[in-house]
Amino acid sequence: MYLCIAKKNAYRWLGLSAMFVLISLVIVSGSVEGAIAPHKSESAGNPVIRLETDPASAKIGETVITQVYADNLSSPGLSGWQVSIQFNPSILEIDDISYGTDLFSTGRQDVVVLPIRADLVGQVLFGQLAAPVSAGNPGPDGATGSSLHLATIQWRGISEGESDLNLSGEIAKLRDINNQALAPVDLINSHVGIEALSACDMYNFNADDSINIIDVGMVAARWMDDDLYDVMFDVAPQNAPDGVINITDIAVVASRVVTSCAL
Numbered sequence: 001m002y003l004c005i006a007k008k009n010a011y012r013w014l015g016l017s018a019m020f021v022l023i024s025l026v027i028v029s030g031s032v033e034g035a036i037a038p039h040k041s042e043s044a045g046n047p048v049i050r051l052e053t054d055p056a057s058a059k060i061g062e063t064v065i066t067q068v069y070a071d072n073l074s075s076p077g078l079s080g081w082q083v084s085i086q087f088n089p090s091i092l093e094i095d096d097i098s099y100g101t102d103l104f105s106t107g108r109q110d111v112v113v114l115p116i117r118a119d120l121v122g123q124v125l126f127g128q129l130a131a132p133v134s135a136g137n138p139g140p141d142g143a144t145g146s147s148l149h150l151a152t153i154q155w156r157g158i159s160e161g162e163s164d165l166n167l168s169g170e171i172a173k174l175r176d177i178n179n180q181a182l183a184p185v186d187l188i189n190s191h192v193g194i195e196a197l198s199a200c201d202m203y204n205f206n207a208d209d210s211i212n213i214i215d216v217g218m219v220a221a222r223w224m225d226d227d228l229y230d231v232m233f234d235v236a237p238q239n240a241p242d243g244v245i246n247i248t249d250i251a252v253v254a255s256r257v258v259t260s261c262a263l
């Protein structure tokens with residue numbers, strides 16, 4: 001029973017926040033692995049929710065990883081969190097969101113709140129709870145530490161430009177095992193730059209020192225042949241492969257002969 005009540009209460013604050021986000025999104029719309037390298041925040045003592053992105057810039061189609069950390073967590077420790085991240089949906093897409101295990105390091109149980117995604121307006125909300133172990137047993141303390149890994153977001157660059165990755169101050173919450181919100185919580189945002197692909201990125205298929213007749217031949221060899229179709233050679237229309245390799249694809253590559261790709 002206790003577990004049920006605890007989970008119910010825990011769900012309540014996530015549910016209310018989720019509802020708030022959805023309402024916010026309606027208003028706004030009117031107008032899941034990289035290396036994890038935690039380090040202590042420079043903030044002076046307050047709990048922190050921190051975004052850390054690597055690499056800071058990438059090319060269209062490449063992957064960028066943002067880690068979500070909670071820093072400066074002391075006793076009685078962390079038992080739940082939620083964040084909402086705003087991003088530029090014309091620059092980035094979400095490929096995956098996965099969760100860290102630090103929240104459950106003291107033996108509390110894992111309850112994951114699946115992401116509530118509103119990709120088209122560039123907002124995603126997600127979180128985790130660490131419930132008591134069993135009915136009538138409040139369980140161990142929450143997780144503590146200078147830097148707890150909460151989640152990993154895998155982005156993919158879809159067009160050239162910049163995107164802030166901003167935590168919503170109204171949604172970001174850290175909770176202790178008594179379901180009390182930790183306050184104040186400092187927020188550290190992040191940023192991503194996506195660069196356009198060069199002609200060599202797109203048309204130097206054999207990765208030698210130039211775009212030349214060999215590359216043209218590699219496209220031409222697949223001309224109107226479904227069995228040999230490969231999206232890598234479906235270069236026209238640009239960034240919008242049409243499922244057929246024809247004279248327009250060959251012409252696009254031929255028009256770049258000879259382009260040096262030497263470093």
Ligand SMILES: [Ca+2]
Nearest residue numbers: 236242244249
């Ligand atoms: Ca094509």
